[in-house]
Amino acid sequence: MAFKNFRMRRDAENWFSHIQDQKPIRTKFDLYYFCLMVGLATGRKSEPAKRCPEFTDFTDNFVSEYRPYQRLIIGLLIRAELSRLGVSVMEKDEVRKIFVDLVNPQNPTNLTDMGMDRLNEYSSGGYDYLAEKLDSKPYHVEEFLRTYAKLLRGAIEQNSDW
């Protein structure tokens, strides 16, 4: 059975090209995750294939470094979706419906196809935000990490949903 994969836009990959081989970046998932967390922080999402016709479906599961935090990432996705859909956490049936829509324990990622689509959309939206806010693509990973943390903090502080 084919599962939906983690999808990375080519333009995003190219944007990270200078730091992708620099320690401590280990896998493409790190780059995907940078974008995803900014997407969740800003609530910004976009369809990867519409923003960039070239993309890579690079893995069908969370890589080992992220597996311990897999469910926390899903939890944040659910939180972001609840906010986006204007569902209060008190609305039991609506909350349950979002769980059913997004979570599928049978899939390796524990996400339904829709859940994977949403995650990829937040990652794509996060990349749009990063590319807009930073003047140039990152060249040194140690500088990028500091810039990234500041940018993420700013994004969360500007988003009342958090």
Next chain:
Amino acid sequence: MRIELAGWSSEGLRCPDIEIKLMTDDRIAPVSLIQMPNGTGKTTTLTMIRAAMSGEAQGWTAGKIKSLRRPGESHSEGRFILDLRVDDQPLTFELTLNFEAGKAEYRTTSVGSGGIKPGWEPPPEVKRFLDPRFVQLFVFDGEFADKLLDSNESEASKAIDALFQLYLLQDIQRIAEDSWEAATKNKTAKAEKGLSQRRKKVDTLKARIAQVTEARDKASAELETLQPEIDALEQKISEQIGTEQSLREEFEAKKRDEINARNQVEVSASEVMARVRQPHLLHEAFAQSLSELKLQLDRLRLPASTSSQFFSELLEEEECICGRPLDSHSREVIGKRRELYLAEDTSGILNALKQDIHDLVQQDGNETAADLTQKLEQLEQAVSVSKFAETAVRVLEQELIDSGDDELRVWTEERDLKTRRKQELENFLRDIKRAASSSDDEKTFCLASLKKQLKEAGDDLAEITGTLELRAKTDVLLVIADLALKKAQANLRVAIADECNQRLEKVLSRDPIRIEKIDRSLKLRNQEGASVGQTLSVGYTFLTTLLSRGQHQFPLIVDSPANPLSMEVRREIAKLIPTLCKQFVAFTISSERAGFTDVIHTSSGNRTRFLTLFRRTAGTEGLVESLPDKGVTETSNAVLVEGKEYFDRFDLDEAEG
């Protein structure tokens, strides 16, 4: 198969009219040294040997053919006859150059093929070894062996490709492409409009891919040499600064600080990244939000203790659990409400999520976003210390330069230049290797994008010319040939390196030098520590190992083997060569004798054939008058003298020739 060179004769060419025999008493000498002063036509002779052997003159231009006529003469033909022995059987190629018509014609004579045949027609079993790309492995100039180890060159990989005829796989690709191109030209386009434009696009993209591939190979080769060069300059700079005891200590301490600081940056960056990967540590709002989610789920009693499976099973019963019969209305309501309950395994995920939030986010003593902030501050500090340490080293260098150390200034400038160049090349290669992007055009350096564009342009052209099926088949063939080539190259390089190392253990038993790997060039283990003699020995060993695979034997025919070498290296090479091959033929000048000829003569068991050839000119009249009594052949424009004694005392001013 054993191929030997028995001799040649030339007439009417840039080289003198002469017949050279490399046989003594029906036996081919293991070493033949032909001393020819500069200007006697060594290069022409080597060119003609290669051309006669490989049949390549059939593809020469009229200009190239005319350039081989002796300057100032107007005769219409030149002839070169090459006499080979293949497993002791004669095989002769006669190459006639018609200078007026600009044409080259061959005749071939071999045993068992009915005498003289027009054309270049070696027996089929010999033909594969006489491909021009193969012949250059055993007919070459003295710098070739050195090039095998030069990472700027790709002679080693080309040699393996030539020996195993891997070029045939490239030929398959070329033929397949040519066939498809021919097919598109023969077909009438469904729509003439835009046809030439499409063809042009395919051609442009092909040319661009070739250009970028070449640029990539050059950049990779240059990059490979840059780091050792930078390291060597660093070393020189350190040593120069260290000539004064007090400065040396200060400089070494600052260099150590620089390295430590750089390491600390890496450690700090890893610590930051380890926390960034934990979403709840990225920002306190994420942690708080997850805690709230858990709290609300608890309040909503999600997941409920009852799962949707309970209601599914209930629907299969006749009665409800309260004992009332289940009518259709009740069933419909239960069926709908069942969807509001989570499946058992979904509930399991929800419970696990709550547990994770409890364990990772809410437990006292766990790390928080404040820890990431702290690690980021440490990283900031480490970067600052590293920059400071780097500056301190540069300041010290600058102080010495300012105090008048010109050598140091030159080295530091060179190092900085090379470091910048290295950065440029790395960026350039990254751009070439990056993934394709939709914004790329035909001028991009991204190879993946160019190949993709070519595929699309090819498909487009195929469609308009009705050759889609042929295009698809061509693509499949190209992929197969490409994969086969890469796989064969990788496997063969490993196998050849092993074989060479086994041979090196024998021939250089006292010098433990070994091949680490073969990619474009030969890479030695501890290459920096190897002497010129050792590296050149490896070059010759590599070539002869390749040539002797499968029990085949080929002569080594080399122009100026000792010219680029120091005295010491000459001796090493001269000693080694007769042990590596059965026949060695070298064109030399008098300045190459020292340290070379006597050693090679001894190591060949005193079976070296010495020949001296010079032109008859006004400047050589004195030489003609003092020729020895025996072993002299004179023609209208040259003199050939056999024998070691004359060879050793021949001393024509090199400029004279």
